[in-house]
Amino acid sequence: MAKHFLSLADQSTQELRALLDLARMIKLNPSGYAQACKGQTLAMIFQKPSLRTRVSFQTGIYQLGGQGLYLGPTDIQLHRGETIADTAQVLSRFVDGIMARVFAHADVEGLAEHGSVPVINGLSDLLHPCQVLADLQTIEEKKGRLAGLKMAYVGDGNNMAHSLLYGGARMGMTVSISHPRGYAPDAEVTARATAIAAGTGGAVQVTEDPREGVADADVVYTDVWASMGQEDEHKERLARFEGFQVSADLMGCARPDAIFLHCLPAHRGEEVAAEVIDGPQSVVFDEAENRLHAQKAIMVRLMGR
Numbered sequence: 001m002a003k004h005f006l007s008l009a010d011q012s013t014q015e016l017r018a019l020l021d022l023a024r025m026i027k028l029n030p031s032g033y034a035q036a037c038k039g040q041t042l043a044m045i046f047q048k049p050s051l052r053t054r055v056s057f058q059t060g061i062y063q064l065g066g067q068g069l070y071l072g073p074t075d076i077q078l079h080r081g082e083t084i085a086d087t088a089q090v091l092s093r094f095v096d097g098i099m100a101r102v103f104a105h106a107d108v109e110g111l112a113e114h115g116s117v118p119v120i121n122g123l124s125d126l127l128h129p130c131q132v133l134a135d136l137q138t139i140e141e142k143k144g145r146l147a148g149l150k151m152a153y154v155g156d157g158n159n160m161a162h163s164l165l166y167g168g169a170r171m172g173m174t175v176s177i178s179h180p181r182g183y184a185p186d187a188e189v190t191a192r193a194t195a196i197a198a199g200t201g202g203a204v205q206v207t208e209d210p211r212e213g214v215a216d217a218d219v220v221y222t223d224v225w226a227s228m229g230q231e232d233e234h235k236e237r238l239a240r241f242e243g244f245q246v247s248a249d250l251m252g253c254a255r256p257d258a259i260f261l262h263c264l265p266a267h268r269g270e271e272v273a274a275e276v277i278d279g280p281q282s283v284v285f286d287e288a289e290n291r292l293h294a295q296k297a298i299m300v301r302l303m304g305r
């Protein structure tokens with residue numbers, strides 16, 4: 001097992017499989033893991049807001065017998081110029097693991113490089129691997145398998161698109177990304193996911209046509225059009241993303257038994273129609289719940305005694 005959880009590209013298919021199996025076991029029998037991280041402290045650095053990540057990690061580490069320490073943007077000294085390297089070294093003298101939500105992906109890498117305790121990426125501008133572990137758990141619960149399924153992501157080629165590319169490719173899925181011109185996923189991420197998929201029987205497709213992207217999909221996924229830190233671009237993006245809303249009409253291009261996922265928070269009437277996210281194909285709250293179980297699995301694997 002990799003020492004950190006920064007990117008799904010760094011996890012082998014076997015490691016991901018083991019994490020998903022552990023997450024399922026923890027969900028079935030939470031009390032069996034009540035001592036798994038007994039007496040351990042997880043530092044939780046948040047440079048951006050959060051509902052799901054904050055509450056699921058804080059609750060999750062407590063349920064494993066440990067404690068979480070919320071460190072918001074102005075609680076520590078990063079915003080006053082203390083370096084990531086010093087922060088990592090100091091925290092490593094006090095705590096047993098660090099979860100961090102940051103802007104620059106290099107910051108979670110820096111925490112891992114300079115600290116001596118496991119580091120979990122709770123979202124960076126590049127990746128959101130904890131979310132996708134929970135997504136894979138959700139898809140497997142609903143569909144009974146991952147390999148061979150088509151997962152269609154519609155929207156911005158952002159951190160969610162990137163982690164879905166890596167996670168889906170690792171598990172042998174076909175991942176299609178449809179995006180407006182100018183909002184493609186990072187070319188290096190797409191190339192790396194394509195190479196991963198070549199070894200797992202999966203595939204990667206990138207298109208500017210959402211109907212083509214969603215055609216015959218088993219899973220349809222979207223995310224906000226303006227991510228945290230892009231609030232200034234919101235108005236411009238509303239215009240640029242026209243035609244990329246997951247509407248009932250677009251869902252109709254997918255398989256009739258397709259499920260709809262969204263990492264949340266959602267903006268009804270923008271990236272998704274209310275009738276889709278609140279409709280019978282939506283599994284978004286099971287998906288949100290699985291953040292807890294999936295992240296407990298990550299903590300047991302990285303910090304467990």
Ligand code: CP
Pocket residue numbers: 049050051052053054123131263264265
């Ligand atoms: N999906 C997700 O990570 O939600 P939060 O930003 O609320 O943590």
Ligand code: NVA
Pocket residue numbers: 123128158159160223224226227228263264265
């Ligand atoms: N792409 C979104 C994901 C939120 C969970 C963001 O970075 O804001």
